[in-house]
Amino acid sequence: xRTVFFDIDTQLDFLYxxxxxxxxxxxxxxxxxxxxxxxxAANGFPVVSTTDAHTEDDPEFAAWPPHCVAGxxxxxxxxxxxxxxxxxxxxxxxxxxxxGARQIVLEKQTxxxxxxxxxxxxxxxxxxxxxVVYGVVTEIxxxxxxxxxxxxGKPVTVVTDAVETLKAEDSERAMAEMRAAGARLATVxxxxxxxxxxxx
Numbered sequence: 001x002r003t004v005f006f007d008i009d010t011q012l013d014f015l016y017x018x019x020x021x022x023x024x025x026x027x028x029x030x031x032x033x034x035x036x037x038x039x040x041a042a043n044g045f046p047v048v049s050t051t052d053a054h055t056e057d058d059p060e061f062a063a064w065p066p067h068c069v070a071g072x073x074x075x076x077x078x079x080x081x082x083x084x085x086x087x088x089x090x091x092x093x094x095x096x097x098x099x100g101a102r103q104i105v106l107e108k109q110t111x112x113x114x115x116x117x118x119x120x121x122x123x124x125x126x127x128x129x130x131x132v133v134y135g136v137v138t139e140i141x142x143x144x145x146x147x148x149x150x151x152x153g154k155p156v157t158v159v160t161d162a163v164e165t166l167k168a169e170d171s172e173r174a175m176a177e178m179r180a181a182g183a184r185l186a187t188v189x190x191x192x193x194x195x196x197x198x199x200x
Contacts, residue, residue, distance in 0.1 A: 004128035005040040006149070007033055007049040008113070008135030008142050010081055013067040013074030015136070020074050021067035023136050023164050032162035032188045034080035036134055039192040041083050041102045046126055049077060050116075050135075050145065053091070053107035060110060070107075077105075089118050098125055111141050114148035123152065130155035132191055133183075134162035139170035146178045157184045159191060 010033050013019035015026045040047045052068035053075060054060060068075040086103035089096060096118065098104050108116045131149045133156060135142055142163055149156045158178055165171035179185060 002126075002128060003040075003045045003130050003132060004123075004126050005036060005045055005047045006131055006133040006135075006145055007037055007047055007081065008133065008145050009050055009052060009137075010077055010135050011051055011068050011074065012076050012078065013052075013072075015078065019067070021065055023166060026136050026164040029134075029136075029162050029164050030078050030080060032159070033134060034078070035188055035192055036132070036159065036162055037081050037083055037103070040132075046098075046101065046128075047083060047103045048122065048126075049081070049086075049103055049105045050113045050141070051075065051077065051105055051107055052109070054109055058109060089122065091116050091118065093117065096121055096125060098122060112144040112148070113141070114144065119148075128154060130157070132157045132159060132186075134159040136164050137171075138163045138165040139167065139174040143174040143178065146183050147181065150178075150181050150183060155184065156182070157186050157191065159188055160185050161187050 013021050014023050015030060037047050053070040054068050056069055083103040085101055086105055087097055087101045088105040091107045091109055113119055133146050146156055146158055
C-alpha cells in the first residue's frame with residue numbers, strides 16, 4: 001500500500017487574481033503544490049487532484065459566484081501542478097481507468113469531494129496506506145476532504161504551508177478540528193525532505 005496525495009481544487013479561478021473566485025495569496029502556494037505533486041510522482045505515490053467542473057447554470061452558483069465552468073481557462077490547473085500520465089474521472093458513472101495513473105483528476109460539482117460518485121471507487125482502487133492533503137481552501141474543501149479521509153481509518157497529514165484560506169480565523173478553527181479528529185499537521189519540508197514512510 002502507498003501514501004496517496006490529495007491536491008484539492010488548485011485551479012486557476014481560485015489561485016490567481018484574475019480568477020473568478022480568487023483566494024487572496026493562493027498563488028503563493030503553487031510552488032509548494034507543484035513540489036508535492038512531483039515528489040509524489042517521483043516516489044511512486046499517486047496524486048488525486050480534485051477539480052470543480054461546473055455547468056454554466058450549476059446549482060452551486062446560488063451560493064457562490066460562477067467559477068470553474070468546465071472547459072474554461074479558469075477551470076484548468078496550473079501547468080506546474082500537472083503530471084504526465086494523468087487521467088480525468090468525471091462525476092458520473094464511468095470506467096475508472098486509473099491503474100498506473102500518476103495523477104487522477106477527480107471532477108466534482110460541490111465543495112465536498114465525498115459527494116462525488118466515484119470517490120469511494122478511486123479510494124478502493126488506490127488502497128492507500130495514508131493520505132497527504134493540501135490545496136484550497138482550508139476551511140471548506142480541504143476540511144471536507146480531510147474529514148472524509150479520516151473516516152477511512154487511515155492516517156491523514158495536512159500540509160500547512162501548501163494550503164490557503166479565505167478567513168484566517170476560520171482556517172484556525174478548521175485546523176484545530178482536523179487535528180482533534182486525528183489529522184497530523186506537517187510542512188512541505190517534512191513531507192518532501194524525509195523518507196516516504198514518515199509522511200504517514
